[in-house]
Amino acid sequence: MKMRDWWPADVTDRALLVFDLTGVFVFAVEGALAAVRAQLDVFGVLVLAFATALGGGLIRDLLIGAVPPKAICDWRYGATALAGGGAVICFSPLFVEAPIHLMIGLDAAGLALCAVAGATKALEYRIPGLLATLMGVLTGVGGGTLRDLMLARVPNVLRADIYAVAALAGATVVVLGLKFGRSKSWAMILGGVLCFALRMVAVTRGWNLPHVALH
Amino acid sequence: MKMRDWWPADVTDRALLVFDLTGVFVFAVEGALAAVRAQLDVFGVLVLAFATALGGGLIRDLLIGAVPPKAICDWRYGATALAGGGAVICFSPLFVEAPIHLMIGLDAAGLALCAVAGATKALEYRIPGLLATLMGVLTGVGGGTLRDLMLARVPNVLRADIYAVAALAGATVVVLGLKFGRSKSWAMILGGVLCFALRMVAVTRGWNLPHVALH
Amino acid sequence: MKMRDWWPADVTDRALLVFDLTGVFVFAVEGALAAVRAQLDVFGVLVLAFATALGGGLIRDLLIGAVPPKAICDWRYGATALAGGGAVICFSPLFVEAPIHLMIGLDAAGLALCAVAGATKALEYRIPGLLATLMGVLTGVGGGTLRDLMLARVPNVLRADIYAVAALAGATVVVLGLKFGRSKSWAMILGGVLCFALRMVAVTRGWNLPHVALH
Numbered sequence: 001m002k003m004r005d006w007w008p009a010d011v012t013d014r015a016l017l018v019f020d021l022t023g024v025f026v027f028a029v030e031g032a033l034a035a036v037r038a039q040l041d042v043f044g045v046l047v048l049a050f051a052t053a054l055g056g057g058l059i060r061d062l063l064i065g066a067v068p069p070k071a072i073c074d075w076r077y078g079a080t081a082l083a084g085g086g087a088v089i090c091f092s093p094l095f096v097e098a099p100i101h102l103m104i105g106l107d108a109a110g111l112a113l114c115a116v117a118g119a120t121k122a123l124e125y126r127i128p129g130l131l132a133t134l135m136g137v138l139t140g141v142g143g144g145t146l147r148d149l150m151l152a153r154v155p156n157v158l159r160a161d162i163y164a165v166a167a168l169a170g171a172t173v174v175v176l177g178l179k180f181g182r183s184k185s186w187a188m189i190l191g192g193v194l195c196f197a198l199r200m201v202a203v204t205r206g207w208n209l210p211h212v213a214l215h
Numbered sequence: 216m217k218m219r220d221w222w223p224a225d226v227t228d229r230a231l232l233v234f235d236l237t238g239v240f241v242f243a244v245e246g247a248l249a250a251v252r253a254q255l256d257v258f259g260v261l262v263l264a265f266a267t268a269l270g271g272g273l274i275r276d277l278l279i280g281a282v283p284p285k286a287i288c289d290w291r292y293g294a295t296a297l298a299g300g301g302a303v304i305c306f307s308p309l310f311v312e313a314p315i316h317l318m319i320g321l322d323a324a325g326l327a328l329c330a331v332a333g334a335t336k337a338l339e340y341r342i343p344g345l346l347a348t349l350m351g352v353l354t355g356v357g358g359g360t361l362r363d364l365m366l367a368r369v370p371n372v373l374r375a376d377i378y379a380v381a382a383l384a385g386a387t388v389v390v391l392g393l394k395f396g397r398s399k400s401w402a403m404i405l406g407g408v409l410c411f412a413l414r415m416v417a418v419t420r421g422w423n424l425p426h427v428a429l430h
Numbered sequence: 431m432k433m434r435d436w437w438p439a440d441v442t443d444r445a446l447l448v449f450d451l452t453g454v455f456v457f458a459v460e461g462a463l464a465a466v467r468a469q470l471d472v473f474g475v476l477v478l479a480f481a482t483a484l485g486g487g488l489i490r491d492l493l494i495g496a497v498p499p500k501a502i503c504d505w506r507y508g509a510t511a512l513a514g515g516g517a518v519i520c521f522s523p524l525f526v527e528a529p530i531h532l533m534i535g536l537d538a539a540g541l542a543l544c545a546v547a548g549a550t551k552a553l554e555y556r557i558p559g560l561l562a563t564l565m566g567v568l569t570g571v572g573g574g575t576l577r578d579l580m581l582a583r584v585p586n587v588l589r590a591d592i593y594a595v596a597a598l599a600g601a602t603v604v605v606l607g608l609k610f611g612r613s614k615s616w617a618m619i620l621g622g623v624l625c626f627a628l629r630m631v632a633v634t635r636g637w638n639l640p641h642v643a644l645h
Contacts (some may be wrong), residue, residue: 035588043595044588050564058493063273065282067495068557072565075558092642115509127283128290134265135287145365150575152584154367158250158259165258209256212307236530280497342498343505350502360580369582373465373474380473393480424471427522 020117021080023110025165028053028084028109029095031147038151042089048147049085050078056142060118060135064125103205112195115140115167116188119174129175136171137164140195162202162209170195235332236295236329238325243268244310245322246362248321250300253366256371257304263362264300265293271357275350277335279340319418327410328353330382334389344390351386355410368370377417377424385410432487450547451510453540458514460523460537461577465477465515468581472519478577479515486572490548490565517581534633538596541616542625545570545597546618549604559605566593566601570625592639619621 031052035045061069071077088095118139122132129178141157142162148155157163172193177187201207246267250260269286276284286292303310333354338349356372356379363370372378385406392402416422447472461482465475484501491499518525526621548569553564571587571594578585587593600621631637 025560036642036644038582039641040588041590041641045642047588047594062277062492063283063287067282067497068555072493072557075560078561085484089642092644096644115449125283127287130290130292131287133259134293139471148363149367149579150588152579152582154253154369155365158255158262158365161254164262178612184539200379204512209258210255211254212251212260212304214251214307214311273602277492278502282497335585340498342502345505346502346508349508364582367582369468369470370474370580373477373580374471375471379477423474426469426471427466427475427519429466429522429526 002176017076019113021076022106023078023113024053024077025084026106026110027143028081029088029107030103031143032088033092033095034147034151036088045089046082048086048150049088051150052143052147053081053084054078055146056114056139056144056179057118059142059146060122060139062161063138064122064127064135066121066125072164075085105200108137108203109210110195111140111167111199112192114171115195116174116192119171119189119191120178120184123178129179133171133175136174137167138165140167140171157199160208162207164201165196165209166199169198180196202215232290232291234328236260236291238328239268239292239295240299241318241321241325243296244303245318247300247303248307248310249362250365251303251307253337261297261306261367262299263294264303266365267358267362268296268299269293269358270361271329271359272333274357274361275337275354279337279342279350281336281340316336320415323411323414323418326355326378326382327385327407327415330385331389331407334386335393335399335403336404338390338393343382344394348383348390351389352382353377354413355382355386375423376404377422378414380424381410381414381417384413435506437629447506448604449543450631451506452512452536454483454507455514456512456533456536456540457573460533461573462515462518462579463522463525466518467520475519476512476515478580479518480511481580482573482577482627483511484508484515484573485576486569486574487546487548489572489576490569493568494552494565495555496551496555508587511536533628538626538629538633541593541597541629542600542622544603545600545625546622549601549621550608550614550618553605553608559609563598563601563605566604567597570594570597590638592637593629595639596629596632599628 028049032045032049034052035048038044054077058069058071061071062065073212094212115136119132121139122135123129127135144157145155148157173191173194174187177190178184243264247260247264249267250263253259255263269292273284273286276282276286276331330351334347334351336354338344339351342350357371360370388406388409389402392405393399458479462475462479464482465478468474470478484507488499488501489581493495545566549562549566551569552565553559558564574587575585578587603621603624606618607620608614
């Protein structure tokens, strides 16, 4: 499963952890910014940072039976999420003025990471393929959904944008890849790149999913 | 526990599964129609179909410790829910024009099935009687509550209609029946029929629960 | 761990249970009053009583892996919550006219109890200190958050008031106290008193947490 035999597993693990925590930080910043815009107080900002960054993985872990969830067992995840929220509290102008393309790119990378890692973890817990794919999507979009619900809004992911579909594409590639015996690394890289690319193209071109007409 | 000795258990199991999946399909269609009316996109329609159809059982399973929940372990449930959502996406006029009495009848049957099966499962997991009854109600009304919450609305079941009370009546009959040593089949049939009948009479006569006056 | 050797453990346990159920009753009354004000029907009043009183502990138990949660295993908790809701339904004028300071004092006591007991239980389940502190806060404010979400409102605790911070202070004292080897009783009493006092002073003086300016 290691990428190459001469590549130390420890380095891969560290790299994955760094990726993972970077994604948590980016999502936490987005949640915190939404909280600031909704005029929550500093406690509310930290709660939304935590929920947005870790909510998707948390719900997935509860559903697949990985209890207690990693976000509750490993303090580095919670600390990173709170650091993201704290950074927004201390330096909010910096984040508001950050180039929008940088934020979108980082968000798409976080989405790809979550979708791919979420589907893989569900398969490791022997969840059937169809539902493992959905668990990948849930990991990617669950945090943002929770954030919108706590702001008493209809989750944006249910209404507009190609966002969940990008996660779905990435998770599907991972599940099919692993079912057909491909190496874990390649399935995850391929799925992640597909999810990232699809999301970036969709944003650039302003793609939306169709709505259903009622009459 | 089998209905009669000469009745093959396999047939009963298959019949129960067919009933169960029919209920999932009906609830999925209702969730999907609510999503279409709220102008969600096709992803939102599928999510609400899934959440409405399987949310109640999912939350019940998490609470009673049946992890991972059946809806996550057994792909037939998720596939049926998505099929219900997909059917609405493809043939929405058909469902909008379906006779309202047929939809209400199927919904009441699904409610009865959920309430009765939910209470029975909670008892099997050694949950005390009072809470097993509540788990039956939760199984019946949880999906619709989740649907309303995701649409940022106060859940309808908390405000109007005799809906949860019908589920409560059915679940109570099951719990009392099993506590007093009646056969599982008869307790479930009696509870289910009571729930269904109460719901249908309430709809026909326009019954509502009382509100509490504040002054 | 007992307070003194000549003090029978049984009495301490009973006292803790009485405290605990009193807190559940007070939170249930608050949830039920919010439901009555939002014009829910009697079923909605009972659901909000249950969710407000037991929601925080329930979610904490799911997250730390204490499944099924105590609120689902032990019927006395559910019965007390429903009794609180039932009392509001039967005697709503009594509660509306109750002295506001009594209600605030009882609520602060319930908050202190939840925060301290929640953090302690998380530590017993080997959750790391940072997250055990957050679990204490969640136990204290989770029920009220759930109540607001079910009424389709932005949770009040995220927007105003020194409420979660009082719970945070109490939970932090407990976690630090136990990490540094202090007796459980003293850590819990100290944390509880701090949380209660901070909350009461904040209410009296009208303290609020700061908001983050966006520009």
